[in-house]
Amino acid sequence: xxxxxxxxxxxxxxxxxxxxxxxxxxxxxxxxxxxxxxxxxxxxxxxxxxxxxxxxxxxxxxxxxxxxxxxxxxxxxxxxxxxxxxxxxxxxxxxxxxxxxxxxxxxxxxxxxxxxxxxxxxxxxxxxxxxxxxxxxxxxxxxxxxxxxxxxxxxxxxxxxxxxxxxxxxxxxxxxxxxxxxxxxxxxxxxxxxxxxxxxxxxxxxxxxxxxxxxxxxxxxxxxxxxxxxxxxxxxxxxxxxxxxxxxxxxxxxxxxxxxxxxxxxxxxxxxxxxxxxxxxxxx
Amino acid sequence: xxxxxxxxxxxxxxxxxxxxxxxxxxxxxxxxxxxxxxxxxxxxxxxxxxxxxxxxxxxxxxxxxxxxxxxxxxxxxxxxxxxxxxxxxxxxxxxxxxxxxxxxxxxxxxxxxxxxxxxxxxxxxxxxxxxxxxxxxxxxxxxxxxxxxxxxxxxxxxxxxxxxxxxxxxxxxxxxxxxxxxxxxxxxxxxxxxxxxxxxxxxxxxxxxxxxxxxxxxxxxxxxxxxxxxxxxxxxxxxxxxxxxxxxxxxxxxxxxxxxxxxxx
Ligand SMILES: Nc1ncnc2c1ncn2[C@@H]1O[C@H](COP(=O)(O)OP(=O)(O)O)[C@@H](O)[C@H]1O
Ligand SMILES: [Mg+2]
Numbered sequence: 123x124x125x126x127x128x129x130x131x132x133x134x135x136x137x138x139x140x141x142x143x144x145x146x147x148x149x150x151x152x153x154x155x156x157x158x159x160x161x162x163x164x165x166x167x168x169x170x171x172x173x174x175x176x177x178x179x180x181x182x183x184x185x186x187x188x189x190x191x192x193x194x195x196x197x198x199x200x201x202x203x204x205x206x207x208x209x210x211x212x213x214x215x216x217x218x219x220x221x222x223x224x225x226x227x228x229x230x231x232x233x234x235x236x237x238x239x240x241x242x243x244x245x246x247x248x249x250x251x252x253x254x255x256x257x258x259x260x261x262x263x264x265x266x267x268x269x270x271x272x273x274x275x276x277x278x279x280x281x282x283x284x285x286x287x288x289x290x291x292x293x294x295x296x297x298x299x300x301x302x303x304x305x306x307x308x309x310x311x312x313x314x315x316x317x318x319x320x321x322x323x324x325x326x327x328x329x330x331x332x333x334x335x336x337x338x339x340x341x342x343x344x345x346x347x348x349x350x351x352x353x354x355x356x357x358x359x360x361x362x363x364x365x366x367x368x369x370x371x372x373x374x375x376x377x378x379x380x381x382x383x384x385x386x387x388x389x390x391x392x393x394x395x396x397x398x399x400x401x402x403x404x405x406x
Numbered sequence: 407x408x409x410x411x412x413x414x415x416x417x418x419x420x421x422x423x424x425x426x427x428x429x430x431x432x433x434x435x436x437x438x439x440x441x442x443x444x445x446x447x448x449x450x451x452x453x454x455x456x457x458x459x460x461x462x463x464x465x466x467x468x469x470x471x472x473x474x475x476x477x478x479x480x481x482x483x484x485x486x487x488x489x490x491x492x493x494x495x496x497x498x499x500x501x502x503x504x505x506x507x508x509x510x511x512x513x514x515x516x517x518x519x520x521x522x523x524x525x526x527x528x529x530x531x532x533x534x535x536x537x538x539x540x541x542x543x544x545x546x547x548x549x550x551x552x553x554x555x556x557x558x559x560x561x562x563x564x565x566x567x568x569x570x571x572x573x574x575x576x577x578x579x580x581x582x583x584x585x586x587x588x589x590x591x592x593x594x595x596x597x598x599x600x601x602x603x604x605x606x607x608x609x610x611x612x613x614x615x616x617x618x619x620x621x622x623x624x625x626x627x628x629x630x631x632x633x634x635x636x637x638x639x640x641x642x643x644x645x646x647x648x649x650x651x652x653x654x655x656x657x658x659x660x661x662x663x664x665x666x667x668x669x670x671x
Binding site for chain 2: 231232295296297299300301302303304305306307308310314315318319322
């Protein structure tokens with residue numbers, strides 16, 4: 123077996139894996155550090171006029187100012203916190219609902235399983251963003267909480283379908299039968315065999331969905347359905363920069379780079395994590 | 407009183423009957439072989455003994471394991487019998503182990519589940535090593551920390567046997583336990599099963615499609631074909647004077663194989 127591992131995981135691929143993993147770790151921790159920092163310190167008061175309108179980048183305002191003279195860097199930094207909050211919150215809600223539903227479907231009678239599978243397929247046919255917009259529209263006012271809930275519910279369908287398929291595949295394995303023949307209850311099987319075996323794939327998908335949620339949150343905010351001011355979401359910054367994109371392009375470029383770097387960082391991290399979680403793929 | 411009494415067992419899906427009219431009893435300490443070609447219903451019969459049929463497959467008749475009627479019993483009731491009264495060893499040792507769980511934890515699970523009270527970590531570890539020693543695993547400390555893909559097929563099968571023994575069953579059901587192994591390992595595993603069954607006074611239900619393999623380890627055989635029993639009796643009489651055409655063909659195939667190898671017929 124070790125011989126085969128060496129064929130499928132040659133040294134070059136292994137070192138490349140760790141490069142991407144580290145790139146992911148660095149990008150994500152940068153956002154995490156900046157996001158946490160904004161809880162205690164920002165360069166300027168985010169809602170105060172800190173300079174002239176639409177100033178170009180300078181030593182005082184590294185990314186310039188917006189059309190109301192507010193410091194851009196401050197808002198982008200707060201955007202990191204908002205994006206992380208929404209991503210973590212939405213994925214947590216999506217995972218809690220989705221994993222539970224998916225496992226129920228996998229263990230359920232054929233009739234209930236078919237019904238759940240069909241419902242999930244229909245839900246997934248709608249774009250995540252559309253579902254989230256409907257949920258936000260259903261709640262009275264758009265808040266950070268409603269955006270998180272909306273995205274969490276939208277993601278839960280994806281998680282549930284993936285969980286159901288993965289769990290069903292694991293349930294067919296001989297080691298499940300072996301556990302059953304030694305008297306393990308269904309609950310015991312879920313916790314000691316099903317969840318650990320679907321976890322590597324699920325956690326990668328959670329990371330991808332974290333990226334999806336960050337983008338969807340930006341889109342909601344862009345459409346005015348996200349967290350209201352003073353929450354400086356990158357989506358709202360993009361929307362505000364729209365009118366001045368030719369005269370002050372930095373206003374659109376900077377939040378764009380922030381969003382992309384977070385999403386790419388998360389994806390790199392996910393790839394690297396999958397290889398280190400799964401011992402049959404772990405580089406040795 | 408016998409350990410397992412199967413009377414007039416039929417197993418069917420909504421479309422077809424897969425097993426019908428099977429009778430089989432195993433007394434404590436007795437060794438019985440269940441033979442038949444692939445698809446003849448051996449595994450289904452064995453799984454029905456502990457009430458573990460796939461959804462959509464139903465069993466009729468009577469299956470008494472220990473002192474419990476298995477057919478119609480609740481899952482909770484059956485879970486107390488599984489492992490403790492009857493434990494299984496399967497054909498494919500790689501897939502019978504959880505690929506993501508270290509070997510010691512897999513053996514520890516049934517030990518902890520069937521223990522009358524909570525065991526300390528050291529007690530569990532000691533019990534795991536004892537079982538690994540019983541199934542003659544070399545270097546148990548190292549293998550205990552390994553993942554299934556890091557050890558050989560024969561070693562995996564020994565782990566699977568250790569897991570079955572962990573519950574101290576009265577009946578060991580071995581479903582083609584040597585089929586996936588090479589000839590040398592096959593002989594080792596057979597010898598191991600023979601020794602363990604003897605030392606621990608277990609009954610054995612040994613399932614195989616291979617008459618010569620079965621003959622070395624059991625006292626009595628039941629021959630299954632297309633889900634029905636075609637012949638049953640002590641190994642010597644079935645081997646020496648087969649009654650049914652199908653059994654005759656099995657025996658002569660075995661003799662022909664021996665002759666081809668230059669062994670005694
Ligand atoms: N879950 C199932 N659904 C439908 N048919 C099955 C199922 N499991 C086994 N069978 C059928 O039952 C027959 C006996 O299977 P099995 O007991 O596994 O045979 P074997 O003697 O090789 O162990 C086979 O024809 C098989 O196709
Ligand atoms: Mg079989």
